[in-house]
Amino acid sequence: MNKLNEILIHNKSFVENKKYEEFKATKYPGKKMVIFSCMDTRLTELLPRALNLKNGDAKIIKNAGGVITHPFGSIMRSILVAIYELEAEEIFVIGHHGCGMSSLNTDKTIQKMIDKGISKDTMTTLEYAGINLKKWLHGFDCVNDSVRESVMAIKNHPLIHKKVSVHGLIIDPETGELEVVVDGYN
Ligand SMILES: [Zn+2]
The missing domain is CATH 3.40.1050.10 (Carbonic anhydrase)
Structure with missing residues (x-):
């Protein structure tokens, strides 16, 4: 069963059995x-x-x-x-x-995008548009x-x-x- 169906089946019983009642709150x-x-x-x-x-x-x-x-x-x-x-x-x-954003290797992330089929042309276009992908993806050091x-x-x-x-x-x-x-x- 795929995840969507799994969720929908659970959801039906969740609502039918009024499991939501314990979560009542206002905005x-x-x-x-x-x-x-x-x-x-x-x-x-x-x-x-x-x-x-x-x-x-x-x-x-x-x-x-x-x-x-x-x-x-x-x-x-x-x-x-x-x-x-x-x-x-x-x-x-x-x-x-232990945050993933403190150790993100942005070169590797960009390479993964290229491996998944994002073209180098796209990367170049973004660069020309002034988007520094490495800087944008970078999280923090400390x-x-x-x-x-x-x-x-x-x-x-x-x-x-x-x-x-x-x-x-x-x-x-x-x-x-x-x-x-x-x-x-x-
Ligand atoms: Zn984190």
């Missing part, structure tokens, strides 16, 4: 907070459990590495919407040890620095007001243990 984050973290699969359930977050408690935004790549990109837009439309008051940037940079990018954003607290943490993807890098109350 407003109950704890008035935003988590911005990495898409790492080890964190999917571990992170909310380790922070005592239930469905509806927080807005959770994720990307590869938990990195803000552009001050007017989709991550910042999501954070701003969470603050101004959904009553969020605190932001928690949570990086993690998770500590990366978390600090993301915190600063949010804190110093021209559209973030002064009462928003922005914290920086690192989570252990095995144990869920947190380490505070930036205490946003100070």
